[in-house]
Amino acid sequence: MESRKLIIDVVDNGGQWTHREWRMLRYLGVDTQIIENTTPVSELRQLDGLILSGGAARIGLSGDLGNCSEFLELDIPILGICAGHQFMARHYGGDARESPQPEFGAMKIQLVNGGGAIFANTAEMQTVWESHNDEVHILPSGFTITAYSESCEIQAMENRDGTRFGLQFHPEVNDSEFGKEIFENFVNLCRNSERVE
Numbered sequence: 001m002e003s004r005k006l007i008i009d010v011v012d013n014g015g016q017w018t019h020r021e022w023r024m025l026r027y028l029g030v031d032t033q034i035i036e037n038t039t040p041v042s043e044l045r046q047l048d049g050l051i052l053s054g055g056a057a058r059i060g061l062s063g064d065l066g067n068c069s070e071f072l073e074l075d076i077p078i079l080g081i082c083a084g085h086q087f088m089a090r091h092y093g094g095d096a097r098e099s100p101q102p103e104f105g106a107m108k109i110q111l112v113n114g115g116g117a118i119f120a121n122t123a124e125m126q127t128v129w130e131s132h133n134d135e136v137h138i139l140p141s142g143f144t145i146t147a148y149s150e151s152c153e154i155q156a157m158e159n160r161d162g163t164r165f166g167l168q169f170h171p172e173v174n175d176s177e178f179g180k181e182i183f184e185n186f187v188n189l190c191r192n193s194e195r196v197e
Contacts, residue, residue, distance in 0.1 A: 005031040006190055008049040013037050013065050013083055015054030016131075020172035021081065024183045025051075037066030041074070049077045049190035052084025054131075054170065077163050077189050079118070082132055085166035089157070092140035092164070101151035103130035103168075106175050109147045109155045116146040116158040118165045120185050122178035128155075128169035129176045135168060163193065 008030050010021045018034060025032040035044070052068055065087050072078060072091050080088035086096035107130045111119055136154040139145060143164070147156035157166045165186065171179035 005029065006048045006187060007031045007045055008051065008187065008190055009045065009047060010034045010051045010053055011037050011039075011066075011068065011071060011084070013053045013055035013068070013087075015082065017170055017172050018053040020170075021051055021053055024172050024180070025187070028183060028187050030187060037068055039067060041067060041070045044071075044074075047074070047076050048193070049079070049186065050074065051186075052078065052080040052087065054082030054084060072164075075163075077186065077193050078165070079186050080164075080166040081172070082168060082170060083134075085157070085168055086134055086136055088164060088166050089136040089138070089140050089143075089154075092143065092159075094136060094140035094143070095138035096134050096136045099133055099135040099152065103132055103149070103151060105130060107149050107151075107169070109149045109169065111147050112145050115156065116144070116165075117162055117189055118156065118158060118167070118182055118185050119146060119178075120181075122181050127175065127177040128171070128179075129173035130169050132168060136166065162189065165189075 012018050012034050022034050111124050135152050143157045143159050146158050149155050155168045171182040
């Protein structure tokens with residue numbers, strides 16, 4: 001018997017690569033669509049997971065990400081990318097700021113203690129694609145740092161429950177060396193998470 005397709009939608013926060021996130025999920029056989037960040041929670045599909053996309057400059061600091069706070073209350077795995085990562089950190093009591101050293105283009109990141117579930121089957125040091133003026137600088141309570149770079153201490157984070165993941169970089173961009181594996185890992189986490197009916 002064929003297993004059902006996972007349903008993981010992408011929240012559009014105005015980022016330039018939101019469609020790449022959607023395309024990566026499609027490539028991995030996921031039932032996915034791009035939704036506006038103003039979509040009421042009551043109108044969401046019965047999701048197995050959710051991705052909070054990147055956004056326009058400063059949007060992670062302004063907090064102007066529609067209903068993302070309500071989305072973060074859902075009992076499903078959620079991956080925040082760039083501005084989505086910054087918003088997630090602030091939502092859970094951490095903080096983000098203007099980066100002392102903004103990062104653009106290819107950068108090296110180093111995993112911490114193997115990088116947790118989202119970095120399974122990837123290298124301890126890897127090249128990723130950065131495009132950010134802002135960064136998380138205070139880790140939320142209940143989260144651990146899973147990757148860092150020379151100029152950004154919190155390149156990635158994961159909560160203790162293994163249901164919230166934040167990435168400062170863009171795994172959906174081809175230049176991110178293990179981007180496909182990171183998306184595969186998130187899809188597997190969604191598959192293994194018990195969906196609340």
